[in-house]
Amino acid sequence: MTVIELDSNTVQANYQQQTTLSELIHVIEEQHQHKGLYLCEIEVDGVRLDDEAEKQYAGAGIADVRQFRFVFRSLEEMTKDTLKLLVDGLVECQRNCEALAEGFRGMEPGSDDLDLGQLFEVVQWLTEGLQRSKEFLSLKPELETRWREEERRLQDVLTELVVAVEGNDTVLIADIVEYDLSESFRRWVDVLQDMASVSN
Numbered sequence: 177m178t179v180i181e182l183d184s185n186t187v188q189a190n191y192q193q194q195t196t197l198s199e200l201i202h203v204i205e206e207q208h209q210h211k212g213l214y215l216c217e218i219e220v221d222g223v224r225l226d227d228e229a230e231k232q233y234a235g236a237g238i239a240d241v242r243q244f245r246f247v248f249r250s251l252e253e254m255t256k257d258t259l260k261l262l263v264d265g266l267v268e269c270q271r272n273c274e275a276l277a278e279g280f281r282g283m284e285p286g287s288d289d290l291d292l293g294q295l296f297e298v299v300q301w302l303t304e305g306l307q308r309s310k311e312f313l314s315l316k317p318e319l320e321t322r323w324r325e326e327e328r329r330l331q332d333v334l335t336e337l338v339v340a341v342e343g344n345d346t347v348l349i350a351d352i353v354e355y356d357l358s359e360s361f362r363r364w365v366d367v368l369q370d371m372a373s374v375s376n
Contacts, residue, residue, distance in 0.1 A: 183242065184243070196236060263369060270362055
């Protein structure tokens with residue numbers, strides 16, 4: 177990780193042509209891209225900007241800003257961080273499957289209390305995280321094959337889950353969550369950990 181901190185005097189002395197945050201970011205990124213570093217975090221006067229805030233302040237003037245902080249990471253560092261985030265999240269999801277399943281088992285069949293919001297949030301987080309990760313991870317052929325197999329398995333589990341939800345079968349939903357979905361999470365952890373060990 178590389179951290180660049182600039183105070184207002186440094187910006188005025190070295191970046192006179194840049195008057196907006198987006199212009200300054202562009203120049204700073206260009207200075208570090210040739211080193212294989214990618215801008216991951218931006219702080220303005222101690223406030224970390226998320227993607228939405230960065231867009232909002234892109235055209236804002238920089239004359240009144242006292243401190244800038246830019247954090248750059250290499251592709252290897254970003255890969256390692258992403259894999260760790262996914263593994264930690266999947267382990268937590270796997271731990272929660274049993275409790276979630278018990279909640280479904282405690283419902284009466286055909287109950288109107290069936291709330292799958294939490295479950296679908298977890299599945300959405302997983303599928304989006306895996307898809308985003310795959311876009312920049314370079315997979316070895318054997319890991320590519322395993323990745324595709326796990327995608328197919330997860331899709332099969334989700335299809336079974338949808339059928340159970342449509343049938344309002346809380347016992348079947350509980351079984352799928354506790355056994356099939358939990359197992360899918362475990363298998364993804366294995367794949368991602370193997371990827372992390374290959375990238376080290």
